[in-house]
Amino acid sequence: MSETAAEAARPTTPQNAFRGVLGRLNLSTWAGIAIVVLLVLAAIFAPYLATHPPAKQSIMDQLAPPGGGYLLGADQFGRDIWSRLLFGARYSLAIGLFAILTALVIGSLIGMTAGYRGGRTDILLMQVMDVILAFPSLILGLALVALMGATMTNIVIAIAFTATPAFARIARAAVIAQRDREYVQACRAMGFSGGRILFRHILPAILPEVMVMTSLWMATAVRTEASLAFIGLGLAPPTPTWGGMVREGFENILSSFHLALFPSLAILILVLAFNLIGDGLRDAIDPRLKDAS
Known part of the structure; x- marks a missing residue:
């Protein structure tokens, strides 16, 4: 009996949890991963790929068309659009990454605690999350940034705040599905603490589901940051951001449509890539969802 309990209580490593998922990824998912990797590399090596200083x-050269000395043209101030796109990718990716990682950690802790403990703790924590979910994420993020100020830290905090309830709910549901399984009961019988059961045994089992939510919310974070910049609540000029470039381009949309076109395409491609990754991970975790659709 003790050997069976010990084997059941043996923690599942994250490597084992993801190995099967990676083997079931489809071509579109790998295409999304390749796009994200290329954009990350472009952001990292922006100083070497840029043809002009972004500011x-x-x-x-005001409103210069694409070609010649400017690969994608120049804006109304004569700044190189290609260079600003490269440096703008740094801010879009950094804000999205830090915001979603913050929401992932805080939301998962809340959801795991609520799901494992249940009772009043579960009710209280989830009611707080439901109150936050009652507000549209863009409107809530707009209000927070307007109150705190449009700095990079505040934008990250605002986006993370709006995303935290989604991670809490997915983590809670996954923990509830795991907490009464045999390996968890074996851990309790062996006297393991709740923290050890959660982080060494249950967490690896729910990581794939959490990662699906992470990739999908990365797309939402990029859209939210671009939307905030478009309405004037992004990083202050002359900092290059994709949403800010779209906003500036709309001032000359009739005569120089390329000013808004290229940053809009950059946002579209990045959001599409994260959505492809999220959908592919979801189908790999539960192939029945793909068959049902």
Whole structure:
């Protein structure tokens, strides 16, 4: 009996949890991963790929069309669009990454605690999360940034705050599905603490589901940051952000549509890539969802 309990209580490693998932990823998912990797590399090596300093202005080259000395043209201040796209990718990816990682950690802790303990703790924590979920994420993020100020830290906090309830709910549901299984009961019978059961045994089992939510909310974070910048609540100029570039481009949309076109395409491609990754991970975790659709 003790050997059976010990074997059942042996923790599942994250490597084992993801090995089967990675083997079932489809081609579109790998395409999404490749796009994200390329954009990350472009952001990292932006100083080497940029043809001009992103904030350098040239009055003689205002609204220059694509080609010549400017690969994607120049904006109304004569700044190189290609260079600003590369450096803008740093801010879009960094804000999305830090915001979603913050929401992932805080939301997962809340959800795991609520799901494992149940009772009043579960009710109280989930009611708080439901109150936050009652507000549209963009409107709530807009209100928070307007109150705190449009700095990079505040934008990260605002986006993380809106995303935390989603991670809490997915983690809670996954923990509830695991907490009464045999390996968890074996851990309790062996006297393991609740923290050890949660983080060494249950957490690896729910990681794939949490990672699906992470990739999907990365797309939401990028859209939210771009939306905030578009309405004037993003990082202050001359910091290059994709949403800010779209906003500036709309001032000359009739004469120089490429000013708004290229940053819009960048946002579209990045959001599409994260959605492809999220959908592929979801289908790999539960192939029945793919067959049902």
